[in-house]
Amino acid sequence: MVAYAAIAALQEPRFVDGVRKAGKGDLARRIAANPGAVMAIPGAEAAAARASGALARQGEALAADGRRVKQASYSLQKQGWSKQKVPNAPGRLARVKSISAAGYSPAAGDQAHLYRAVSEGGRKGGAASAVVQRGVALAALSVLGETARGKALMSEPKSGFCLKVAKLNLYQCLASAGPHYEDIYCLATHAMLEPASCVTDAVKPAKSGVVKASYSR
Numbered sequence: 001m002v003a004y005a006a007i008a009a010l011q012e013p014r015f016v017d018g019v020r021k022a023g024k025g026d027l028a029r030r031i032a033a034n035p036g037a038v039m040a041i042p043g044a045e046a047a048a049a050r051a052s053g054a055l056a057r058q059g060e061a062l063a064a065d066g067r068r069v070k071q072a073s074y075s076l077q078k079q080g081w082s083k084q085k086v087p088n089a090p091g092r093l094a095r096v097k098s099i100s101a102a103g104y105s106p107a108a109g110d111q112a113h114l115y116r117a118v119s120e121g122g123r124k125g126g127a128a129s130a131v132v133q134r135g136v137a138l139a140a141l142s143v144l145g146e147t148a149r150g151k152a153l154m155s156e157p158k159s160g161f162c163l164k165v166a167k168l169n170l171y172q173c174l175a176s177a178g179p180h181y182e183d184i185y186c187l188a189t190h191a192m193l194e195p196a197s198c199v200t201d202a203v204k205p206a207k208s209g210v211v212k213a214s215y216s217r
Contacts, residue, residue, distance in 0.1 A: 005135020008054035008118040014043030028146040035137035049122025059199030066192030073185035082181040166194035
């Protein structure tokens with residue numbers, strides 16, 4: 001999410017120009033130490049709006065797909081095959097974990113698709129969230145040629161924990177699922193709807209409170 005926000009922020013010309021003009025002295029060090037400091041650069045608010053909008057659109061799209069798949073898990077129960085138990089459920093769970101551990105592998109056309117996705121404008125909103133600030137800060141460091149300093153900005157505790165809980169919930173759901181329609185429910189709820197919520201929450205300014213792990217079906 002941080003990297004995605006950074007790519008979106010780099011689409012804001014005023015921000016890129018502002019970073020170049022302000023890029024003297026220890027700017028890179030200050031931004032790396034305190035991502036929020038980037039918001040003082042001219043054009044940063046517009047860049048943050050682009051980043052917030054880009055992330056929100058992805059989260060909303062995933063949530064919409066997740067709702068459709070969840071509804072399908074109910075509709076499919078009218079079909080006999082969906083009520084049959086998944087063969088070799090432990091092996092299926094192991095394959096899901098293997099896919100998860102493998103991570104992202106670039107494919108032809110991904111770069112063009114990415115830039116199309118972040119080319120839209122931003123959205124009006126309040127203060128930039130922690131994830132968005134990190135993304136904008138990473139973008140600034142990229143402009144300054146100081147990307148190595150941005151490694152520490154590539155994770156944000158709250159959103160990272162949210163995604164970790166969603167993954168654990170998916171594993172638990174699949175481990176206890178029986179028929180095929182329950183597998184579909186698990187995927188919709190914990191591989192789509194929960195991560196979508198993590199993304200949309202990541203663009204909201206921080207609020208007080210503690211994120212609690214929970215598992216429900």
